Amino acid sequence: MFYDLHIHSALSPCSDDDMTLNNIVNMACLKELDLIAITDHNSVKQLYHLADVAQDKIRFIYGVEIQSREEIHVLAYFLDKQLLDTFQAFLDCYLIEEPNDEYYFGHQYIFNEVDEVVNEERRLLIKSLDLSLVEIIDWIHHHHGIAILAHAMSERFSIMNVFMRIDEDLDIDGIEVTKEDHRTLLMERFPYLKNQFWLMNSDAHRLEMISEPIHQFDEKEFFGLWRKRYG
Numbered sequence: 001m002f003y004d005l006h007i008h009s010a011l012s013p014c015s016d017d018d019m020t021l022n023n024i025v026n027m028a029c030l031k032e033l034d035l036i037a038i039t040d041h042n043s044v045k046q047l048y049h050l051a052d053v054a055q056d057k058i059r060f061i062y063g064v065e066i067q068s069r070e071e072i073h074v075l076a077y078f079l080d081k082q083l084l085d086t087f088q089a090f091l092d093c094y095l096i097e098e099p100n101d102e103y104y105f106g107h108q109y110i111f112n113e114v115d116e117v118v119n120e121e122r123r124l125l126i127k128s129l130d131l132s133l134v135e136i137i138d139w140i141h142h143h144h145g146i147a148i149l150a151h152a153m154s155e156r157f158s159i160m161n162v163f164m165r166i167d168e169d170l171d172i173d174g175i176e177v178t179k180e181d182h183r184t185l186l187m188e189r190f191p192y193l194k195n196q197f198w199l200m201n202s203d204a205h206r207l208e209m210i211s212e213p214i215h216q217f218d219e220k221e222f223f224g225l226w227r228k229r230y231g
């Protein structure tokens, strides 16, 4: 199936204000993707109406891009809508507080199912949580989610940028890279990563950045990540 599991809505300050639920879903449909996830920075507040918008147009899973205290990004995915409140309470509790300056960083809009702005997040979302990467991964696993290292080799907010290695005992479910040769490089350097689940997403902050139908994975293998961990 063709996927893009790393898309930012207008709730992320760095995203365009037209990254609404309907625009994202419609663009993903136009691009003939089969599965998407909207992964805003440190918040799931945009996801409450996603099911109403996606309906039978496109499949989706719930997601969020969490920033650890070390300034490493990790993607958390979960399947059950009932977990939205749990994830949001966790993020609210640990996000290091700073008010958003919308003129500098951009607005953080929350939409309803017809793309009306119903709220605006006032806390700046592009901050770290006051938790380590390991603590965040543990929390995700205690709440039936899977944890994927985001853009693992990027120059900012990545594990390789911060730690310059990926330890064998880091309890992750997969690794996102932005280029195919990043995966090759990582597997050469750390052979124990060969059995990891690898993803390539757009990290779209603008509508036209949403992936073309080029990245595919086996549906069974992807959803098998939950079976592997939770039985």
Ligand SMILES: [Zn+2]
Binding pocket: 065, 073, 150, 151, 157
């Ligand atoms: Zn990121």
Ligand SMILES: [Zn+2]
Binding pocket: 006, 008, 065, 203
């Ligand atoms: Zn991102």
